[in-house]
Amino acid sequence: MQLQCPMPKLDFDVITLGHGSGGMLTNKLLDSGVFELFSNPILDQRHDGALLDLQGKTAFSTDSFLVSPIFFPGGNIGELAVNGTVNDLAMCGAQPKYLSLSFILEEGLKMDEFWEILVSIKFAAEKAGVQIVTGDTKVVEKGKGDKIFINTTGIGQLHPEAAIHSKNIKVGDKIILSGRMASHGMAIMSVREGLEFESEIKSDTTNLNRTIFNLLESFGQKIHLLTDPTRGGVATVLKETALAINLGIDIFQSTLPIESQVADACELLGLDPLYVANEGLFIAFVDESVSDAFLTQLKEDENGLYAGVIGTVTESHPGQVVLESGIGGKRIVSMLPGEQLPRIC
Amino acid sequence: MKYLSEYRDPELAKKYLEEIKNTVSRPWSIMEVCGGQTHSLVKNGIIEMLPKEITMIHGPGCPVCVTPLKLIDKAIHLALEKGVILCSFGDMLRVPGSEKSLLEAKAEGADVRVLYSPLEAVKIAEDHPDKEVVFFAVGFETTAPANALSVIHAKRKGLTNYSILASHVLVPPAIQAVIDDEESRIDGFLAAGHVCTIMGNSEYHPLSATYKVPIVVTGFEPLDVLQGILMVIRQLEQSKSEVENQYSRIVREEGNLEAQKVIQEVFEIQNQTWRGIGEIPQSGYGVRKEYEAFDATKKYNVQITEAPEHPECISGLIMKGIKKPFECSQFGKKCKPTNPLGAPMVSSEGACAAYYHFSGLIEAS
Numbered sequence: 001m002q003l004q005c006p007m008p009k010l011d012f013d014v015i016t017l018g019h020g021s022g023g024m025l026t027n028k029l030l031d032s033g034v035f036e037l038f039s040n041p042i043l044d045q046r047h048d049g050a051l052l053d054l055q056g057k058t059a060f061s062t063d064s065f066l067v068s069p070i071f072f073p074g075g076n077i078g079e080l081a082v083n084g085t086v087n088d089l090a091m092c093g094a095q096p097k098y099l100s101l102s103f104i105l106e107e108g109l110k111m112d113e114f115w116e117i118l119v120s121i122k123f124a125a126e127k128a129g130v131q132i133v134t135g136d137t138k139v140v141e142k143g144k145g146d147k148i149f150i151n152t153t154g155i156g157q158l159h160p161e162a163a164i165h166s167k168n169i170k171v172g173d174k175i176i177l178s179g180r181m182a183s184h185g186m187a188i189m190s191v192r193e194g195l196e197f198e199s200e201i202k203s204d205t206t207n208l209n210r211t212i213f214n215l216l217e218s219f220g221q222k223i224h225l226l227t228d229p230t231r232g233g234v235a236t237v238l239k240e241t242a243l244a245i246n247l248g249i250d251i252f253q254s255t256l257p258i259e260s261q262v263a264d265a266c267e268l269l270g271l272d273p274l275y276v277a278n279e280g281l282f283i284a285f286v287d288e289s290v291s292d293a294f295l296t297q298l299k300e301d302e303n304g305l306y307a308g309v310i311g312t313v314t315e316s317h318p319g320q321v322v323l324e325s326g327i328g329g330k331r332i333v334s335m336l337p338g339e340q341l342p343r344i345c
Numbered sequence: 346m347k348y349l350s351e352y353r354d355p356e357l358a359k360k361y362l363e364e365i366k367n368t369v370s371r372p373w374s375i376m377e378v379c380g381g382q383t384h385s386l387v388k389n390g391i392i393e394m395l396p397k398e399i400t401m402i403h404g405p406g407c408p409v410c411v412t413p414l415k416l417i418d419k420a421i422h423l424a425l426e427k428g429v430i431l432c433s434f435g436d437m438l439r440v441p442g443s444e445k446s447l448l449e450a451k452a453e454g455a456d457v458r459v460l461y462s463p464l465e466a467v468k469i470a471e472d473h474p475d476k477e478v479v480f481f482a483v484g485f486e487t488t489a490p491a492n493a494l495s496v497i498h499a500k501r502k503g504l505t506n507y508s509i510l511a512s513h514v515l516v517p518p519a520i521q522a523v524i525d526d527e528e529s530r531i532d533g534f535l536a537a538g539h540v541c542t543i544m545g546n547s548e549y550h551p552l553s554a555t556y557k558v559p560i561v562v563t564g565f566e567p568l569d570v571l572q573g574i575l576m577v578i579r580q581l582e583q584s585k586s587e588v589e590n591q592y593s594r595i596v597r598e599e600g601n602l603e604a605q606k607v608i609q610e611v612f613e614i615q616n617q618t619w620r621g622i623g624e625i626p627q628s629g630y631g632v633r634k635e636y637e638a639f640d641a642t643k644k645y646n647v648q649i650t651e652a653p654e655h656p657e658c659i660s661g662l663i664m665k666g667i668k669k670p671f672e673c674s675q676f677g678k679k680c681k682p683t684n685p686l687g688a689p690m691v692s693s694e695g696a697c698a699a700y701y702h703f704s705g706l707i708e709a710s
Contacts, residue, residue, distance in 0.1 A: 329390020
């Protein structure tokens with residue numbers, strides 16, 4: 001990627017406090033290629049804010065991104081920041097159009113690392129078809145940040161057929177997971193200090209908006225809910241939904257898609273993949289009448305190759321998610337009290 | 346993972362369950378000693394699949410649950426007041442000390458790090474010669490070899506900034522303490538497969554012979570646990586009391602002699618306090634005098650006053666199998682995984698946390 005967007009020649013190697021001062025250094029940083037990298041007619045006006053022409057129902061979402069390490073197998077914090085907000089808009093049934101992009105940089109961040117992140121942002125935004133129209137950069141003293149924090153806010157136009165809300169979920173709805181779970185969380189874990197292990201696990205971070213758009217075109221209001229199982233994983237999202245709809249959810253261990261090396265890594269660390277984060281997956285609650293066709297179409301999409309039906313909505317045990325284990329036993333799936341921690345043995 | 350899916354086969358599980366149902370003729374109470382087995386029972390929904398004659402009692406084999414309150418306070422003190430880099434296995438972090446947990450100490454600025462292997466802590470000590478590094482070495486016989494090895498490595502590398510805060514507990518004395526308790530009503534035991542992988546089976550023969558209880562060394566996969574239960578039931582129904590090895594694909598009669606050598610090099614057997622249970626004679630490992638430079642207890646003169654447990658927590662009675670978690674007045678009320686009054690509500694291997702999740706199912710059905 002670097003080859004396609006070589007870093008401009010700069011007279012500084014690291015970010016310093018001055019780069020966030022709003023003065024000459026800030027301008028130097030932005031003029032050195034940042035504006036050029038993200039160039040579009042709205043951004044190019046260099047106004048205090050972006051002037052947008054919005055029509056119809058609009059979705060609006062914001063998210064902040066912090067991850068350690070900032071570069072991980074399969075991606076970096078930059079594409080995560082684009083994909084995260086793009087996907088949140090897509091889960092509302094919207095096509096993302098505009099993004100804001102704000103950085104909080106820690107003094108000492110290497111410029112070549114920052115550039116690599118900027119380039120990743122550019123490509124992720126291009127892939128999603130979204131324009132970066134406004135932004136901000138602040139710098140904090142060394143030790144007061146973790147290299148880089150990013151906030152993105154996005155605006156998207158709602159698909160006319162989208163009627164995505166948990167209140168539309170009905171008994172009998174099929175629950176479809178778009179791919180193999182727990183890859184992102186385990187990719188991060190594999191490079192985290194103290195827990196490193198050798199693996200080829202890669203983060204699944206990607207934007208899902210085109211996939212969602214195509215599904216909405218075909219199935220419209222038969223799609224009752226879309227939600228992305230990021231932090232807290234599949235289990236947390238399902239439990240939240242069960243509580244919101246006051247219906248029960250049944251899921252089946254044997255149908256949960258997971259890559260074998262991800263499953264193995266979870267076994268080794270004593271983690272339950274149901275609670276591990278994903279960045280390129282969505283869960284769809286769809287009307288039973290279209291669930292087969294929905295799955296067939298999804299499986300033909302690059303973001304749905306490993307999709308599968310993982311459960312159904314039921315009248316029994318309202319508010320509860322019940323998992324049938326591989327051997328046929330049943331257990332409750334609840335939310336975790338906090339971050340999942342590796343077990344002793 | 347090869348050798349895992351084979352032990353999760355639903356058809357075979359059904360056959361074992363059928364066989365257990367056909368074998369059992371009256372009520373039996375079986376204790377699974379190890380928290381890993383408790384976890385497997387709950388995770389796979391095995392408890393509710395068993396015939397109602399069989400009561401599973403969750404034993405004290407959760408290292409997180411039995412680590413003394415005072416030691417957790419000591420770890421927190423070292424991290425907060427002495428400025429050490431405190432390294433720990435992940436699930437110790439949320440265990441409540443008398444005032445706070447390690448996780449809360451971390452939030453207050455302590456350098457607390459989650460590691461998977463104590464050898465990583467040695468590396469951190471090497472990388473930070475200006476800092477003191479302490480590894481919170483808890484666990485049963487299973488984690489003892491790696492913890493001992495970290496001390497041997499540190500000594501070999503000439504490190505003076507590495508030590509371990511050891512709280513090692515041993516399974517056989519705990520089984521004996523459980524049986525000796527007058528209120529105990531346990532008919533048979535599933536012994537912990539991983540502990541026996543290290544130590545072998547020899548320590549269990551005298552227990553089984555003296556107390557006339559069947560002890561089956563058992564693994565952790567659903568089929569392991571089901572087969573272990575079947576083996577105990579078969580013995581009970583035939584009035585036998587032997588040591589059997591269900592986990593024979595891993596456990597050898599003599600155990601892992603190399604690992605035992607490493608343990609003996611660094612540790613010696615001593616009396617040990619178990620959180621919620623009290624002192625059990627000869628039930629733990631302490632660091633030998635030859636290695637006292639690596640013993641955080643000796644290295645740092647930390648005076649911690651013994652803090653009382655939460656008055657309403659009955660974790661001791663639960664870990665001895667005398668009471669079930671739902672017989673506790675605060676279970677699911679004041680005491681929840683988000684606000685644990687005692688350690689068994691913290692770890693997913695703790696009996697109370699396990700029951701907390703399971704009881705949701707009872708409410709729901």
